[in-house]
Amino acid sequence: VSSAPPALGRRxxxxxxxxxxxxxxxxxxxxxxxxxTPIVANLRTEVMPADTRVSVGDQHDGWSVDVPAGWTxxxxxLQDDRVVLATPDGAAEISxxxxxxxxxxxxxxxxxxxDGEPADQxxxxxxxxxxxxxxxxxxxxxxxGEPGGGRSVEVSTRQISGDAADYRAxxxxxxxxxxxxx
Amino acid sequence: VKRMLAGLAAAAxxxxxxxxxxxxxxxxxxPSWPAATVAxxxxxxxxxxADVPGLRGQRLRNDTVGLQSRVALLxxxxxxxxxxxxxxxxxxxxxxxxxxxxxRPEVFAPGAGLGQRDCAQGSTLRSAADILxxxxxxxxxxxxxxxxxxxxxxxxxxxxxxxxxxxxxAAAVALDEVSLRYADTATGEFATAGDLWTQDAPVALWSDxxxxxxxxxxxxxxxxxxxPEEAGLxxxxxxxxxTLVGPGGALVIRIPAGFTAPELVDLGVDATTEAxxxxxxxxxxxxxxxxxxxxxxxxxxxxAAYVPPPTVPAGLETIDCDLxxxxxxxxxxxxxxxxxxxxxxxxxxxxxxxxxSMGQNARRYPDLLRRAVSEGHLVENHTWNHPQxxxxxxxxxxxxxxxxxxxxxxxxxxxxxxxxxxxxxYDAEVLARAGMPAILWDVDTLDWEGPDDxxxxxxxxxxxxxxxxxxQHDIHANTTRTAGAVYDGLADRxxxxxxxxxxxxxTLPTSGAYRSAR
Numbered sequence: 001v002s003s004a005p006p007a008l009g010r011r012x013x014x015x016x017x018x019x020x021x022x023x024x025x026x027x028x029x030x031x032x033x034x035x036x037t038p039i040v041a042n043l044r045t046e047v048m049p050a051d052t053r054v055s056v057g058d059q060h061d062g063w064s065v066d067v068p069a070g071w072t073x074x075x076x077x078l079q080d081d082r083v084v085l086a087t088p089d090g091a092a093e094i095s096x097x098x099x100x101x102x103x104x105x106x107x108x109x110x111x112x113x114x115d116g117e118p119a120d121q122x123x124x125x126x127x128x129x130x131x132x133x134x135x136x137x138x139x140x141x142x143x144x145g146e147p148g149g150g151r152s153v154e155v156s157t158r159q160i161s162g163d164a165a166d167y168r169a170x171x172x173x174x175x176x177x178x179x180x181x182x
Numbered sequence: 183v184k185r186m187l188a189g190l191a192a193a194a195x196x197x198x199x200x201x202x203x204x205x206x207x208x209x210x211x212x213p214s215w216p217a218a219t220v221a222x223x224x225x226x227x228x229x230x231x232a233d234v235p236g237l238r239g240q241r242l243r244n245d246t247v248g249l250q251s252r253v254a255l256l257x258x259x260x261x262x263x264x265x266x267x268x269x270x271x272x273x274x275x276x277x278x279x280x281x282x283x284x285x286r287p288e289v290f291a292p293g294a295g296l297g298q299r300d301c302a303q304g305s306t307l308r309s310a311a312d313i314l315x316x317x318x319x320x321x322x323x324x325x326x327x328x329x330x331x332x333x334x335x336x337x338x339x340x341x342x343x344x345x346x347x348x349x350x351x352a353a354a355v356a357l358d359e360v361s362l363r364y365a366d367t368a369t370g371e372f373a374t375a376g377d378l379w380t381q382d383a384p385v386a387l388w389s390d391x392x393x394x395x396x397x398x399x400x401x402x403x404x405x406x407x408x409x410p411e412e413a414g415l416x417x418x419x420x421x422x423x424x425t426l427v428g429p430g431g432a433l434v435i436r437i438p439a440g441f442t443a444p445e446l447v448d449l450g451v452d453a454t455t456e457a458x459x460x461x462x463x464x465x466x467x468x469x470x471x472x473x474x475x476x477x478x479x480x481x482x483x484x485x486a487a488y489v490p491p492p493t494v495p496a497g498l499e500t501i502d503c504d505l506x507x508x509x510x511x512x513x514x515x516x517x518x519x520x521x522x523x524x525x526x527x528x529x530x531x532x533x534x535x536x537x538x539s540m541g542q543n544a545r546r547y548p549d550l551l552r553r554a555v556s557e558g559h560l561v562e563n564h565t566w567n568h569p570q571x572x573x574x575x576x577x578x579x580x581x582x583x584x585x586x587x588x589x590x591x592x593x594x595x596x597x598x599x600x601x602x603x604x605x606x607x608y609d610a611e612v613l614a615r616a617g618m619p620a621i622l623w624d625v626d627t628l629d630w631e632g633p634d635d636x637x638x639x640x641x642x643x644x645x646x647x648x649x650x651x652x653x654q655h656d657i658h659a660n661t662t663r664t665a666g667a668v669y670d671g672l673a674d675r676x677x678x679x680x681x682x683x684x685x686x687x688x689t690l691p692t693s694g695a696y697r698s699a700r
Binding site for chain 1: 205208214399402445
């Protein structure tokens with residue numbers, strides 16, 4: 001009378017364990033869900049220790065850009081056609097995405113995300129590629145490629161803090177270094 | 183259970199730590215654009231000519247051909263003066279041709295206001311229509327030509343003048359040209375603004391200017407600016423012809439409206455609709471400048487005070503009395519104790535006159551005559567003691583002339599080459615015995631009659647015409663007292679007061695008799 005049978009005792013012990021495991025699993029899943037995006041992003045982010053030529057895609061249909069030391073290069077998960085580069089102070093980002101579009105079509109696509117109707121501007125970059133760009137507020141969008149070509153790099157910037165005008169020269173240096181595999 | 187919980191916590195921590203965001207550097211400073219070599223600036227303002235010592239303002243008004251002109255001249259026969267005056271003469275020739283009239287120097291009624299002869303500060307920057315319609319600057323009625331000037335640089339031994347030539351009327355401007363000349367007053371060397379630059383300058387500056395402009399209009403390209411085409415080069419050469427030197431020795435050029443470049447067209451930038459000033463720092467400009475220009479910019483950069491060339495007495499200046507209306511003021515019968523007042527009045531106004539001195543007075547006041555000659559005036563012969571030469575024996579005429587020449591030469595070191603017969607009386611024998619031309623007058627103010635000062639001034643100011651020889655006497659207090667007012671009044675009418683050598687075109691006659699230089 002004073003003690004329970006052994007089988008019943010094991011059952012009584014297993015129940016709290018299962019409950020605890022359930023709670024822990026739920027907590028772990030919740031935590032993973034909460035942390036997965038930045039964690040995965042951060043796991044795919046690298047701070048350039050020196051000036052580096054960063055290639056995106058393969059040698060046949062990829063492109064590359066010179067990234068100065070201290071800049072952060074993020075390669076989004078499962079999106080190997082793009083990089084997001086952040087300035088060393090974290091105040092501004094520039095997103096570069098390869099598009100299978102002509103220069104004008106890539107620019108039109110980029111422009112859909114731009115407020116207002118700023119004038120388009122066309123130039124020839126130091127690389128010899130053409131750029132079409134427009135700016136609204138602190139945001140710059142652009143497309144870079146060969147005129148008449150079928151592939152272009154779509155560009156958009158995001159200013160997190162500070163004055164966007166102070167970062168134009170830095171972004172211009174990046175854009176002038178872009179080369180597209182032909 | 184505890185071990186499981188600890189394991190899960192450790193795994194979560196490791197995962198979190200592994201995915202920590204990259205450390206940012208808040209001290210990082212974004213890079214700047216490649217340093218601009220030039221910049222859009224505000225052009226330096228012209229100087230007030232009144233603050234620049236040693237300048238000789240020349241102002242012409244001629245209603246017959248339709249012209250008013252102001253230019254600044256350097257003392258003496260500076261080579262740059264000839265270049266400046268050639269521009270004025272060319273404008274006169276054009277106006278004479280258009281009006282079908284012959285140019286002769288003109289003067290105007292008292293109150294014409296032509297005594298103010300300095301460059302009108304900022305006049306070269308006004309609109310052409312404004313200049314033409316301004317009575318102080320433009321032709322009478324606003325139709326014809328205007329020549330206006332500004333002093334744009336005065337540093338060390340360097341002086342810069344901008345001259346603007348305009349022709350037109352209220353309806354249209356037919357001509358509007360600007361020229362800039364810089365002179366080294368120490369060496370006599372001068373250069374136009376365009377001559378300050380080497381041949382490489384237009385192409386080099388083109389690249390710098392387009393780069394600055396494209397950056398101002400949002401360019402992202404770092405590609406080198408393409409070489410200019412001929413039209414672009416021509417516009418830049420025109421801009422170099424406007425070169426000014428600003429504070430610190432920076433060169434400033436004015437690029438006319440209509441400037442464009444392929445890079446700017448690509449950016450959607452229209453050709454400029456207004457002129458713009460571009461500043462080029464001295465360190466950038468240096469390798470593109472001639473040695474003359476480099477020395478000039480150095481003087482400006484050093485803040486060197488202007489050192490004018492040595493002054494030249496008014497009577498030793500080269501005056502073209504076919505261009506400007508001249509009048510010869512002459513003073514008989516002196517010198518006297520009153521002569522100094524005439525010399526003072528002339529010195530204060532930087533004008534030249536002629537004295538016909540009597541020999542006996544020359545011997546008494548040699549210092550006054552010496553001063554007169556040293557200040558550029560002429561001292562000529564008015565006989566020893568003022569006889570009527572036609573009434574005395576021929577040998578006495580000879581003695582009168584000879585002894586006076588000797589006395590004047592003894593006082594001044596310069597022998598007279600002209601004589602004025604007392605009372606204006608002479609005949610062929612007098613002329614022959616004098617051996618010098620007789621200089622009479624066409625305006626007699628009758629100062630010896632003792633008119634009141636206003637009347638004397640009125641006669642002396644209103645009666646002369648260009649080329650006139652005016653008779654006064656430096657032995658009467660009313661004459662010497664009013665000398666300054668007379669000079670001012672004549673200048674106000676547009677006259678240049680000159681000695682007789684200047685009045686006769688720089689070379690005195692050697693025989694004959696003259697009442698005027700017309």
